[in-house]
Amino acid sequence: MESSKSSHSKSRNGCLRCKAKKTKCDERKPTCARCEDRGFQCPGYALDIRWSHKHQMRAERSSIRDVGPPSRPRSRNLGRRQQTSDAEAAPLPFSDNPDQPWLGSPSQWDLFMPQELMFPPVQESSAGFNPPEQPNPFTLLVADTDLMSTAWTVDNDSSPAGSVEEAQRTDPANQLEENNNTTTAISEVQEDPFAVDIFPTAPREIFHIPTALSEYFFREVITLYCLWDSKANVMRNIVETAWQSSGPLHHTVQSMAAACLSEDFPHLQAVARAEHHQALALLRPGQPSPTSSTARNALLLAAQLLGHTSSWLAPQNLATDMFRASCAMLNDASADATDSSPDPSIAFFSDTMDYWAMLLVYLTDSSQLGDYRRRSTVDPLPPSAEPHPYSGISHEMVRVLTDAGILIFQYRKHMSSVRFMTERDFDVFKNALREARRLERVLLAHHTPDLSRFRDPGDPKTPLKHLGLMDEAYRCTGLLQLYRVFPDLLAERYAPWDRDRLLRPLPAQGEPTPRERQAWLTKLAMHILGILRDIPFESRTRSVQPFVMVAAASELRRDPHHLQQSADDAAFSIDKTSIEVARARKFVGSRLAAYTHILPLRKSRVIFELINSVWSAMDAGEEDVYWLDVAYEKKLGTMMG
Secondary structure, three states, rough: OOOOOOOOOOOOEEEHHHHHHHOOOOOOOOHHHHOOOOOOOOOEEEOOOOOOOOOOHHHHHHHHOOOOOOOOOOOOHHHHHHHHHHHHOOOOOOOOOOOOHHOOOHHOOOOOOHHHHHHOOOOOOHHHHOOOOOOOOOOOOOOHHHHHHHHHHOOHHHHHHHHHHHHHHOOOHHHHHHHHHHHHHHHHHHHHOOOOOOOOOOOEEEEEEEHHHHHHHHHHHHHHHOOOOOOOHHHHHHHHHHHHHHHHHHHHHHHHHHHHHOOOOHHHHHHHHHHHHHHHHHHHHOOOOOOOOHHHHHHHHHHHHHHHHHHHHHOOOOOOOHHOOOOHHHHHHHHOOOOOOOOOOOHHHHHHHHHHHHHHOOOOOHHOOOOOOOOOOOOOOOEEEOEEEOOOOHHHHHHHHHHHHHHHHHHHHHHHHOOOHHHOOOOOOOHHHHHHHHHHHHHHHHOOOHHEEEEEOOOOOOOHHHHHHHHHHHHHHHHHHHHOOOOHHHHHHOOOOHHOOOOOOOOOOOOOOOOOOOOHHHHHHHHHHHHHOOOOOOHHHHHHHHHHHHHOOOOOOHHHHHHOOOOOHHHHOOOOHHHHHHHHHHHHHHHHHHHHHHHOOHHHHHHHHHHHHHHHHHHOOOOOHHHHHHHHOOOOOOOOO
């Protein structure tokens, strides 16, 4: 017999008052009918909320099962307890792979952060987070929101969290535990049914500093360091393949990223130095030799990056010792690569050493380069060659500029100590002038490589056209250096400035006066800066432009008459060239100022200071001011690329 009593569905999500009295609630919003009829203020509806477990590893569940059930706290402590367990169970960013013993040792992680930076003080009322009394050096950190907004936003598919999440959903034990957590949460709510603030304010976002630095390196640093970047970038491919298995490369990545962020976050300067020293320690002699080409390439790339970025931490540190070590490693790698099994990465490392040498030889004696021996000839281009991430398509020009730098440094060094000319000094001069003539002929005969022979790097910010313009800028910079240091070369071809005759000089029309020679060099410098002006600042070639800018800016001499005349006379004596020089100086200043914001390193300010020192000396009336002399006297030499 059917009951005459009308049926009704049970209330599962009623207001807290109805749930506490275990009576039916019509769940009407904003107030239910029962509270409204009785004149009570409806306390509202509690949501079935619990902390997400999707980023916790499966090992956490086993550790929880080993611990007895804790006493039930009040609901206000629920968020704090859950987040503490999250921090305690958070995994390190790398696995405990036996092939990666350096990652498994806690001591390898201690260098990243001072203890006070690992766990900055947080107000309990705002964060609701109590870190362990003795935290692991690499448990999750409370995030600096400025760093998070400055550095990057993590892609949803950037980690294998999806597989862990799926495993947790399908694990019966996990499902049972989640049900138990739900029951516990509801019970805790029922203990204090009229509390308005059921759950504490969500804690500040948490993240892992080494993971943040690694992500910043791949997203930002590589694009700032290379003159083009895409999936075809050899440097990027080597780092992505080996940075988690190579200790030196991993610490190098951390150091470079921390150095780039240290202007906005000064405490990361200590992190950058510590990581740099740790990487150097792992490269010292006595370490196990690499057993695979991947490991060998990782070590060689780490050595090159450490040497080239030493100036990021100390601008005047040219790291010639790392250059010599990299040369030795490259020679060993080249000897191991047989003709039957050539390693294409050898060419990348060899061209990297050539570019590095070009930046060093203007600032240090070539004897400091050790047994640096570049390949005797440039290999013929394959049908579709890949531009180099640092030198682009300018392999030949980089080598010529290196030869010019070695010649200029040795010649200036010898002549600076000469007080009375001897026959030996005269022989040094003749040999240097002969070599300078040879280099001049090479530069004048050079043709920019056919861009159709190169594969487009796939970087929309750096098309092949920009690489061609940089090659032309290198060529003109080489001529500018030779004509400045060896005035006889300019005298042999001197004619009033004509850009169209720069590379096809006519016979000399007479011996130029010092003022005519300086005016000609100034025109050539402005021509070089005009080439750079044709390259948008957004182009990634900006990473290799400082060397060219310093060399060209050092010839932007103003007419001394304009600086000495009174204000009334100067207004009527400004000519077109003086205006062009002023515009060129402003262009250099604006480019370098913007560059210091794009790549905020102290060495960028040193480069700017060097240029300003040269301009100040010229404006003071000094003759024959040369940027290398100023850099040596004021100790402003740094890596300019």
